[in-house]
Amino acid sequence: MALTNEQIERYSRHIILKEVGAKGQKKLLNAKVLIIGAGGLGAPAALYLAAAGVGTIGIADADEVDLSNLQRQVIHSTADIGKPKVQSAKESMEAINPDVKVITYHKFLTSDNILDIIKDYDFILDGTDNFPAKFLINDACVMAKKPFSHAGIIRFKGQLMTYVPGEGPCYRCVFRDPPPKDAVPTCKQAGVIGAMGGVIGSLQAMEAVKYIIGQGKLLTGSLLTYDALSMTFHKIQLPRDTSTCPVCGTHPTITKLIDYEQTVCEGVGL
Amino acid sequence: MKITVAGTEKQVADGITVAQLIEDEKVETPQYVTVTVNDEFVESGKFAETVIHEGDSIEFLYFMGGGSNGSDK
Numbered sequence A: 001m002a003l004t005n006e007q008i009e010r011y012s013r014h015i016i017l018k019e020v021g022a023k024g025q026k027k028l029l030n031a032k033v034l035i036i037g038a039g040g041l042g043a044p045a046a047l048y049l050a051a052a053g054v055g056t057i058g059i060a061d062a063d064e065v066d067l068s069n070l071q072r073q074v075i076h077s078t079a080d081i082g083k084p085k086v087q088s089a090k091e092s093m094e095a096i097n098p099d100v101k102v103i104t105y106h107k108f109l110t111s112d113n114i115l116d117i118i119k120d121y122d123f124i125l126d127g128t129d130n131f132p133a134k135f136l137i138n139d140a141c142v143m144a145k146k147p148f149s150h151a152g153i154i155r156f157k158g159q160l161m162t163y164v165p166g167e168g169p170c171y172r173c174v175f176r177d178p179p180p181k182d183a184v185p186t187c188k189q190a191g192v193i194g195a196m197g198g199v200i201g202s203l204q205a206m207e208a209v210k211y212i213i214g215q216g217k218l219l220t221g222s223l224l225t226y227d228a229l230s231m232t233f234h235k236i237q238l239p240r241d242t243s244t245c246p247v248c249g250t251h252p253t254i255t256k257l258i259d260y261e262q263t264v265c266e267g268v269g270l
Numbered sequence B: 001m002k003i004t005v006a007g008t009e010k011q012v013a014d015g016i017t018v019a020q021l022i023e024d025e026k027v028e029t030p031q032y033v034t035v036t037v038n039d040e041f042v043e044s045g046k047f048a049e050t051v052i053h054e055g056d057s058i059e060f061l062y063f064m065g066g067g068s069n070g071s072d073k
């Protein structure tokens, strides 16, 4: 499939890069990326991936746009309040780039549906806010052998790591089990500076693009932390030995997905 | 003795343990922090008995949520 004249112009700043070129741009156009959570992290990631011409973008979120989201979730507008976040995100992405096919999942991801949803995607972005969802995404990606980007943000801090099957530790290698509910502060309780989602979500989009075009070194085997107040990035080398991990290790004890929080009205929230 | 904490060189007392360092560094939610010494995990039950040596590099890894606020909104 040759690029059209319009595509050559739209993606000219990509194509001129020796690491991308027309070949890399075609890889992006053929790629499928799933973004779980259309919030502080997912919003900027979705905007950049759509603008970059990632051909198929899946977006999963059970929520509707709320006034308190707009301080950081830049894919949604004031007029979108009350609309499903996935619908608002789809409209923004399609407005930026008609090359992109957006598939929406207006639902909570659970142990019952996550494997079926991620199976069609090349790379997954975890933009969720809660630990049950983060562990579910990790375990599902390990089991389905899918690469994914994990990230978290709070106050003036953020962090991310990338998992690629067979190339280093997973999230559960670092954190064995989710903390009890409310044991660790969340953004809602502790706050988060809006631009933090922009920094970390954009880094997640960067990892997805690098994975797709096959260039550079990914954040596999390391956790990158960012502190906005001291304006420092710090890359933590993670242990290489993953053999004892309960999910990605040599003798996994977790072989079925776990829904950590199962309340009547909630499921695993995104 | 000199050690490195989160990439920064620090002067600490000889024979300090991981548990003492967690206290000195005022680590938030210390019961849920993951610790590495020289890029190896320290089991969370062994913080008090793990002695840090001159030149060791210690990292604290924290749980961080963030992103979409689906479940609580």
Ligand SMILES: [Zn+2]
Pocket: A169, A170, A171, A172, A173, A174, A242, A245, A246, A247, A248, A249
């Ligand atoms: Zn693992």
